[in-house]
Amino acid sequence: MLGLVLAGGEGGRLGPLTEGRAKPVLPFGGVYRLIDLPLSNCHHSRVSDVWVIQQYEAHSLSAHLANGRPWDLDRTWGGLAVVHPTTGGTENQSGFYKGNADAIHRNREAIESFDPELVLVLSADAVYRLDYEEVLERHRERGAEATAVTTVKSLEEASRLGSVTVDGSGLVTAFEYKPEEPRSEIVTTEVFVYDAKVLLESLAELEDEEGGLSDFGHSLLPRLVERGKTWAHDLGGYWRDVGTLESYWRGHMDLLEPEPELRLDDPEWPILTRGSQRPPARVEASARIEASLISPGCIVRGRVIRSVLGPGVVVDEGVTVEESVVLGGSHVGADLARAIVDEAFDVTVETAGGDEPAVVAMADAEPD
Structure with a gap:
């Protein structure tokens, strides 16, 4: 076969x-x-x-x-x-x-x-x-x-x-x-x-x-x-x-559902990958996290609500990330809602999607 x-x-x-x-x-x-x-x-x-x-x-x-x-x-x-x-x-x-x-x-x-x-x-x-x-x-x-x-x-x-x-x-x-x-x-x-x-x-x-x-x-x-x-x-x-x-x-x-139909952490059927070595995520005292996935290497100082953060993402104090997907290595310095942020991007402007998610990306940037 x-x-x-x-x-x-x-x-x-x-x-x-x-x-x-x-x-x-x-x-x-x-x-x-x-x-x-x-x-x-x-x-x-x-x-x-x-x-x-x-x-x-x-x-x-x-x-x-x-x-x-x-x-x-x-x-x-x-x-x-x-x-x-x-x-x-x-x-x-x-x-x-x-x-x-x-x-x-x-x-x-x-x-x-x-x-x-x-x-x-x-x-x-x-x-x-x-x-x-x-x-x-x-x-x-x-x-x-x-x-x-x-x-x-x-x-x-x-x-x-x-x-x-x-x-x-x-x-x-x-x-x-x-x-x-x-x-x-x-x-x-x-x-x-x-x-x-x-x-x-x-x-x-x-x-x-x-x-x-x-x-x-x-x-x-x-x-x-x-x-x-x-x-x-x-x-x-x-x-x-x-x-x-x-x-x-x-x-x-x-x-991010309370009982997701697809569990990435299922011990009987783990998802295998080739990943880099990163330290544990750090959640500062100013942070608030609700129903989210936080990857290794992240530093969270703001609010993260129903969102997925890739490895090494930094969320500044006072910033809210809601219903968003932030790929690895990005720095979030402004509010996000219903957005997708590409890898290694510096978010400096508030971004919110509507019926379709907003995309924050640089087309000519090389991903990690």
Whole structure:
């Protein structure tokens, strides 16, 4: 079995937060990065061979992944491999990937050489906990060619995702990719299991027919659904796509609920990461903190209410930070409300968001 993490997306909907960094290394929950969640799921699910396919701002992702040690993937044989776009070959084989289906198709020779029975395909765009072993076991029991892990969202959200229709047994009977008017509130979570042979053969056929490939949803999944052996597997828990500023902010607010659906401190399923060594957070006598996550190295002298502070954040006395996400190394010297502050930013002007969170960032600044 081979795990593929598709980590090459530019993350344009996140605006300045993905200027100078790959979306998978965008901080989440204070001390973590988005890619830590699928890699931690792989570790706890005993998926020991994982390839990370990267592209946009690859240097920032490579620095975080290092040799894969935090996720027990630093092995002599197997473990973590980082895959980059290649040059040479035909026009359709060279340069940047045109989508996730194209990324897999253009690495088909390496996948064929590895010779897996199944391919587990993951993204680094969402936050969730999932035991992949359960999905793989059910896939085998059904004799499936493809399994899509699904959840239920509103029709509005389904229009931005992949919407599926299933029968009473869980067989997928229809798939729509980002439809204007979804027929179903059941959506894919960007977690898929494929029969490796069927996957590679189908991609080759589609590439020949269409002269190129882009994302799964455009042609691969509709083709496999037509074959009648694609099944849905209900995730059955918390899942949130954090590919927009609003959803990224809301995902953090979810962590601050009295009983959060996703617990980052679950001792049975800890989130693993590569982190720097920092001293404990310091809370001064002038500080007031309510329902917040405070990372190591923080110095809090003001009020922090329902907010997440990344490592090394300083909040001045007399300042109130409310319902905000402040990434590591920032200095907050003015009030914040419903805001997202990028790494290493000096906040000197009061900032408040409305229906959408306000973003305090410098597009040309290099993140730590």
